[in-house]
Amino acid sequence: MRICVCPGSFDPITNGHLDIIRRAASLFDKVIVAVLRNSAKSPSFTEAQRVDMILTACAEAGLTVEVDVFEGLLVEYARKVGACAIVRGLRAVSDFEYEMQMASLNNLLCSDVQTVFFMTSAQYAYISSSMVREIGRLGGDISALVPPSIQEQVLCTLTSKP
């Protein structure tokens, strides 16, 4: 059984994330989407909302995945759940340095969990959670950026905040 972890903040999940999860599901027997619990960051969406939106978006896309929350080191979490790989998406060159650093350090910490990268599909290359938050907050159209089933929830939460 080949298990992978797709980790992230998912604040909120975007069409780009969903594309990576879908492609991971085509290669691995089990995909665990792991939401970072990070008290140092203050996300726009609560942990429960982020988990709920991932479950909703994956169900709508017909993807059978597990969704979990993790804290502490990602490699420790991956080891604990029996994952052989960490899956990340790579967009533009700007992602590369950060992802290279993370993959190298994770490999140093735990060499039996491999980091696997998917090059983001061209139509999602410009999407990020932070841009979704900004556009949503400013009343822009996010319909091309996030899965249809969570659009309303995303907009409601973003526009209700001061």
Ligand code: PNS
């Ligand atoms: O969606 P993000 O915010 O780019 O995801 C970043 C994430 C969650 C993958 C990264 O912050 C992470 O793995 N955090 C857990 C702490 C950890 O293991 N740090 C060492 C990485 S070298």
